[in-house]
Amino acid sequence: MSAVSIIVLVVLVILTLVQVMRISEISSEIQKGKDNDVSPKDNDTQGRLMLLVGFGFIISVVVMYIAWGRHSLPEPSSAHGAEIDSLWNLSMLIINIVFFIVQPILFYFAYKYRGKKGTKATYYEHNNRLELFWTMVPALALAVLIIWGLNVWSTLMMPENEEEPILVEVYAQQFNWTVRYSGGDNELGYATVHEIAGANIVGVDTQDPASADDIIAKELHLPVGKPIQFAFRSQDVIHSAYFPHFRAQMNCVPGSVTNFQFTPTITTAEIRQNKDVKAHVEEVNEIRKAKGEDVWDFNYVLLCNKICGAAHYNMQMDIVVETQDEFDAWLKEQKTVAETL
Ligand SMILES: [Cu+2]
Numbered sequence: 001m002s003a004v005s006i007i008v009l010v011v012l013v014i015l016t017l018v019q020v021m022r023i024s025e026i027s028s029e030i031q032k033g034k035d036n037d038v039s040p041k042d043n044d045t046q047g048r049l050m051l052l053v054g055f056g057f058i059i060s061v062v063v064m065y066i067a068w069g070r071h072s073l074p075e076p077s078s079a080h081g082a083e084i085d086s087l088w089n090l091s092m093l094i095i096n097i098v099f100f101i102v103q104p105i106l107f108y109f110a111y112k113y114r115g116k117k118g119t120k121a122t123y124y125e126h127n128n129r130l131e132l133f134w135t136m137v138p139a140l141a142l143a144v145l146i147i148w149g150l151n152v153w154s155t156l157m158m159p160e161n162e163e164e165p166i167l168v169e170v171y172a173q174q175f176n177w178t179v180r181y182s183g184g185d186n187e188l189g190y191a192t193v194h195e196i197a198g199a200n201i202v203g204v205d206t207q208d209p210a211s212a213d214d215i216i217a218k219e220l221h222l223p224v225g226k227p228i229q230f231a232f233r234s235q236d237v238i239h240s241a242y243f244p245h246f247r248a249q250m251n252c253v254p255g256s257v258t259n260f261q262f263t264p265t266i267t268t269a270e271i272r273q274n275k276d277v278k279a280h281v282e283e284v285n286e287i288r289k290a291k292g293e294d295v296w297d298f299n300y301v302l303l304c305n306k307i308c309g310a311a312h313y314n315m316q317m318d319i320v321v322e323t324q325d326e327f328d329a330w331l332k333e334q335k336t337v338a339e340t341l
Contacts, residue, residue, distance in 0.1 A: 040117055047114030054107020058100070074276045077300065077321065078246035079263040083152050085247065087145070094141055159261050165227035168220070170302070171202045172232070172239035172252040175311040177302055178202055179220050183213030183336060188231065193254075196235070200341050203235075212338040215331065220302055220319045223327035224267045232258045242305035243319070245271070249305055264321045271321075272298050 076082055113121075169180040169188050180202055182188045189211020195203040204211045222228055232241050234252035242249045243262070250260040271277055277298050285295050300319035304312055322330070 038115065040115070043115040047111040050107055050114075051111040054103065054110070057107075058103055061099070070276070071280070073244055074271065074274050074280075075266075076245070076247050077264055077266040077271055078243075078248065079265055080152075080156055081247040081262075081265075087149055087152060090148075091145060094145075156261070157259075159227065161227055163227065165229035165261055166223070167229050167231065168222075169202070169231045169233065170220075170241050170252070171235070172241065172304065172308075172315075173201070173235035174237065174309050175304075175315040177218075177220075177241075177304075177315065177317040179217050179317075180204070181215040181217065181331065181334075182210075183215055185210060185213055189214050189337065191233070193235065202233070204337055204341065206337065206341050212336065214337045215334045216337065216340070217334055218317070220317055221327055221330050222264050222319065222321050223324045224264050224321050226324070227261055227263045229261045230259060232260070237308050238306050239308050239315070240305040242303045243300075244303065245300045245319075251306070267321045267323065268298075268300060268319075269322075271300070 076085055164186065167182040167186050167188055169182075169191075171178040171180065178201055180188060180191075187210045189208040190205040191203045191211075192205060193203050195205050200206075202216060204214060204216075206212075230241070230250070232250050232252040233256075234254045236254060238254070239252040240249055241252055241260075246262050246264060248260055248262050250258050252258065266274075272281075281296065281298050288294065288296055300321060302317040302319055304315035306312070308315065320330075
């Protein structure tokens with residue numbers, strides 16, 4: 001539809017609404033305002049509709065839990081993941097308890113106390129006990145979640161390493177990811193937006209001696225059981241590096257470097273044998289087969305979790321977790337910055 005016809009349509013809709021409102025006003029004047037009165041029948045209808053909508057909503061939540069609950073993530077594949085899951089499970093438990101108590105009451109009361117001729121709302125001014133109760137209960141629940149959450153956060157952000165972590169840079173741009181390994185010296189060469197040119201997409205300063213053995217790759221390989229220290233950068237807008245299977249996420253902010261560390265604990269080959277993952281892969285492949293598409297196999301993914309532009313949904317990179325030997329062999333095949341730039 002052209003822009004002109006859209007504008008004409010909008011204008012016509014507005015004119016129609018104005019006319020409808022005028023007719024309603026005139027008819028109200030004729031009936032001396034009586035058609036604005038709410039009749040007991042109206043109250044009954046609204047009350048019943050409230051009950052219907054409310055309970056329809058609650059039942060739909062239960063149905064969605066049953067139908068789609070199995071699509072949630074498989075067991076965590078990082079050392080810290082189980083703790084994040086415990087935090088999540090406690091938050092969801094509290095939310096669900098409150099939801100299934102409060103929502104039915106809310107909609108039932110909207111029905112029960114609907115307008116009735118002759119009834120009057122009770123004037124209830126103040127109750128200290130009630131005030132104390134509904135302040136203390138949420139405060140306690142929040143205190144537990146926040147104190148526990150902050151503890152988990154600080155152990156994640158300040159990990160005590162028994163061995164030196166492998167340093168990997170994750171570079172975000174609209175709309176793809178690039179990774180840079182620090183090479184034998186485990187030190188990333190200096191990089192800046194001013195050095196970006198041609199194949200040098202992450203802007204490595206080739207004059208910096210630390211950059212010579214850096215390795216730039218389009219697939220993120222990680223050795224299992226080794227702590228990985230990530231350094232995140234962004235070229236254009238704020239992106240967010242999201243590793244759902246490792247329960248990790250960190251914003252990538254232009255002009256600064258952010259960090260996160262985790263230790264992968266399950267290799268790609270192992271997670272493909274997980275029964276939830278297997279069931280998911282089978283289900284997806286049945287749909288793909290019906291459409292005549294290729295068979296798909298599970299891979300860990302790095303996703304962008306900030307709506308960063310039109311192709312944001314497609315900003316992803318495969319992650320391969322493998323044994324140390326497989327990782328070393330893969331790394332050996334990659335070219336260094338000195339060889340490519
Ligand atoms: Cu993005």
